[in-house]
Amino acid sequence: GAGVSQSPRYKVAKRGQDVALRCDPISGHVSLFWYQQALGQGPEFLTYFQNEAQLDKSGLPSDRFFAERPEGSVSTLKIQRTQQEDSAVYLCASRSQGQNTEAFFGQGTRLTVV
């Protein structure tokens, strides 16, 4: 497919469980972003990569959150010991280089922690 693909679309996790969310960006896109979106809120920045380098992880809410993009393509966002406050939609976006290029989003993973 030509777009950003995220999996799974929905994930229900028991509190304390570890989860891994996957993002397949558009082929050739250098930049990849992760956002957390709570109900009724705008997307909150978590982290971003340029190729395999994680250039900014200032938005990760705690050390339970970890992201990687080892080969500069697919990225995984891992949440350890999930808590109820982690329930949200996790959006991935990718973008090619250039000042006015748009970011394309995946459909998101809706995580519910019970």
Add this chain to the structure above:
Amino acid sequence: RKEVEQDPGPFNVPEGATVAFNCTYSNSASQSFFWYRQDCRKEPKLLMSVYSSGNEDGRFTAQLNRASQYISLLIRDSKLSDSATYLCVVLFGDKIIFGKGTRLHILP
């Protein structure tokens, strides 16, 4: 102060009316600006980029005021299908920051 701020609304506007949203940003070195639209339970999608000279796309007009660090979106002759959340997006370097979004409801 938040990096990007928007009035969350909701704006309840009758069909056919004109509605305007503003957004302010804190970093004067910001380079690029966009408006995205997000429908309920969907991902954000680009509505339009915002250029220094201002730009128009059909019923939509976007403007940038660098001196005052705000951008605006004007929707003329609003349609029921314009009901959505409008997200202000600012690019700092290679980092994309979103506002919380402004909810718009077009009333029949």
